[in-house]
Amino acid sequence: MKTKDKIIHAAIELFNLQGEQNVTTNHIAAHLGMSPGNLYYHFRNKEDIIQAIFDRYAEQLNLLFGLDDNSGSESVGGLRTSMRYMEAVVGLMWQFRFIYENLPDILSRDVVMAEKYRQIQEPVYGLMTRHLLGLRAQGILLANDEDLDALLHLMKQVLIFWPAYLHTLTPGGNITKAMVYGVVPRVFFMFRPYMAPEALDELRQLEQYFQDKASQSRVKEGVDA
Amino acid sequence: MKTKDKIIHAAIELFNLQGEQNVTTNHIAAHLGMSPGNLYYHFRNKEDIIQAIFDRYAEQLNLLFGLDDNSGSESVGGLRTSMRYMEAVVGLMWQFRFIYENLPDILSRDVVMAEKYRQIQEPVYGLMTRHLLGLRAQGILLANDEDLDALLHLMKQVLIFWPAYLHTLTPGGNITKAMVYGVVPRVFFMFRPYMAPEALDELRQLEQYFQDKASQSRVKEGVDA
Numbered sequence: 386m387k388t389k390d391k392i393i394h395a396a397i398e399l400f401n402l403q404g405e406q407n408v409t410t411n412h413i414a415a416h417l418g419m420s421p422g423n424l425y426y427h428f429r430n431k432e433d434i435i436q437a438i439f440d441r442y443a444e445q446l447n448l449l450f451g452l453d454d455n456s457g458s459e460s461v462g463g464l465r466t467s468m469r470y471m472e473a474v475v476g477l478m479w480q481f482r483f484i485y486e487n488l489p490d491i492l493s494r495d496v497v498m499a500e501k502y503r504q505i506q507e508p509v510y511g512l513m514t515r516h517l518l519g520l521r522a523q524g525i526l527l528a529n530d531e532d533l534d535a536l537l538h539l540m541k542q543v544l545i546f547w548p549a550y551l552h553t554l555t556p557g558g559n560i561t562k563a564m565v566y567g568v569v570p571r572v573f574f575m576f577r578p579y580m581a582p583e584a585l586d587e588l589r590q591l592e593q594y595f596q597d598k599a600s601q602s603r604v605k606e607g608v609d610a
Numbered sequence: 611m612k613t614k615d616k617i618i619h620a621a622i623e624l625f626n627l628q629g630e631q632n633v634t635t636n637h638i639a640a641h642l643g644m645s646p647g648n649l650y651y652h653f654r655n656k657e658d659i660i661q662a663i664f665d666r667y668a669e670q671l672n673l674l675f676g677l678d679d680n681s682g683s684e685s686v687g688g689l690r691t692s693m694r695y696m697e698a699v700v701g702l703m704w705q706f707r708f709i710y711e712n713l714p715d716i717l718s719r720d721v722v723m724a725e726k727y728r729q730i731q732e733p734v735y736g737l738m739t740r741h742l743l744g745l746r747a748q749g750i751l752l753a754n755d756e757d758l759d760a761l762l763h764l765m766k767q768v769l770i771f772w773p774a775y776l777h778t779l780t781p782g783g784n785i786t787k788a789m790v791y792g793v794v795p796r797v798f799f800m801f802r803p804y805m806a807p808e809a810l811d812e813l814r815q816l817e818q819y820f821q822d823k824a825s826q827s828r829v830k831e832g833v834d835a
Contacts, residue, residue: 404718489716489774493629502778519757535799542796545778546771549714553727553770574760578803 389427391417392442396434400483402464405491410434429576432495439498442481443505450512463523464587466516468594471569474544479565485548486560513537528579539571542581547571566599614652616642620665621659625708627784630716635659652781657720664723667706668730674698675737690750691741693819699769704790707729710773738762753804761804765797772796776813791824 386394395416398552410431414424445497450473462469478485492499497536518531520526547568551560575594580588613617617818620641624663635656639649653659666774674696677734687694703710717724747750753761770795776785 406715406718437820486714489711490631492778493631535796539796539799542771542775543718543764543770546767546775549774550771551712552766553717571764572759574757575800602721 388419388423388564389437392419392424392427392434393437397438397441397481397483400438401481405435405483405487409527432498435491436495437533438481438484438497438499439505442477442484443565444510445477445480446505449477450509462516463520463525464584464591467520468591470516471572472515472598475565475569478544478548478568479562482548482560482565485545486552488545488549510537510541513540524578524581525584526579527581532579539575543571543575544568547608551568561603562597566595566602569595569599613644613648614662615657617644617649618662619651622663622666622706622708625663626706629680630660630708630712639729643759654780657723660716660720663706664726664730665710667709668726669701670702670705671730671734674702677732682763687741688745688750689809692745693816694743695738696797696820698793700790703769703773703793704787706775707785707790710770711777712734713770713774722821735762735766738765750809751804757804761800764800768796768800769793779821785830787830788824788828791820794820794824 392413394593396408396413399413408431410420410424410428410510413434414421417424421527428437450470462542484491488502492502502537514533514537517526517537521528521533526533548560548565551564577585577588617638620769621633621638622789624638624641628637633656634651635649636646637675638659639646651783653662713727717727739758740750742762746753746758751758773785773790776789776792795824796815802810802813
């Protein structure tokens with residue numbers, strides 16, 4: 386791995402474990418057994434590192450949501466596609482949880498970052514809109530335009546602030562991957578009143594699938610701890 | 611006004627306008643035309659001021675939600691009571707918006723504060739639970755225990771992170787009271803699928819009431835600006 390990548394990886398790890406605001410560039414250098422001077426050769430400061438992490442985050446988003454794929458085929462899929470998207474969201478939330486835990490603070494520090502964040506998020510919400518419209522066209526979702534818009538925005542807020550919300554529930558404690566999975570039933574709950582009766586069975590199966598995933602990661606965390 | 615109160619008021623004002631993380635005790639002293647030494651006579655540091663603000667916030671919560679009133683009468687009311695609670699929430703959110711805008715960061719810095727925050731919030735959620743159970747007993751809300759619990763937690767998350775969410779939508783910009791009112795239709799939207807059909811008319815009236823409030827404060831902001 387290149388030194389630059391090593392620094393980015395170490396920063397993500399330390400930010401996630403100790404909270405971004407508690408980690409300095411010196412901590413990152415020390416963690417890598419590197420001199421601060423060597424780190425500064427690659428990154429001018431901590432904001433510079435965070436910007437590079439945002440670029441990685443954007444790459445992952447593009448990859449997981451197929452945003453580079455211009456075929457438009459993504460918008461079709463049914464609830465299995467919804468499941469795939471939820472898995473991608475939970476995975477990203479876990480991988481880059483420090484961003485979600487402290488988002489307003491990180492964005493308020495740096496106008497460039499705030500703009501970058503917006504540019505990263507926009508295509509995802511475009512995709513989500515098309516996906517929900519697709520579910521409606523297939524008769525899976527029964528919602529008028531206004532309800533669909535409200536659902537989309539509510540889902541957006543609940544997802545983005547889930548890790549931060551978890552933190553207010555367990556102040557000082559670290560959040561676990563099983564806890565991050567807890568957002569899935571919450572999102573499904575919001576959509577349930579708008580699901581076609583025939584689709585509720587499949588939704589229940591998906592809920593079970595995510596519950597199993599959450600308990601698996603709970604077991605794994607237990608073993609690792 | 612006592613000097614201590616003046617400091618608290620100035621701190622709330624500056625934190626709200628400029629973001630808590632951007633304001634130092636020196637800024638607060640300068641804003642009051644006071645020497646830093648005089649400020650330090652009253653408060654050891656910024657965290658000390660924030661703790662005093664948390665105490666004010668707790669007092670306001672107690673007052674607005676009648677938490678000191680042990681008669682239990684609060685839990686009865688119908689949708690008019692829900693409206694009163696929503697007004698109290700929006701008012702507090704506006705008055706102490708810096709807390710909501712940067713909650714995980716503030717709580718992560720100080721274990722005492724995190725504990726205080728939990729102690730402040732708990733009785734409110736107890737009251738909200740009793741209120742929702744009361745609405746159900748009156749046949750206004752049609753939800754089983756599981757749904758009621760999910761609604762309560764969803765409402766909690768959406769309310770607490772509303773100002774932070776607004777900030778991610780308008781990075782760098784200040785939020786307005788009209789924007790804060792925007793949380794009301796979002797909360798009502800979550801409850802709508804669980805409302806008795808007879809209650810939907812009253813809910814629509816309440817939505818209209820809050821829409822008018824929001825536009826009034828939009829006009830006022832326009833005049834004030």
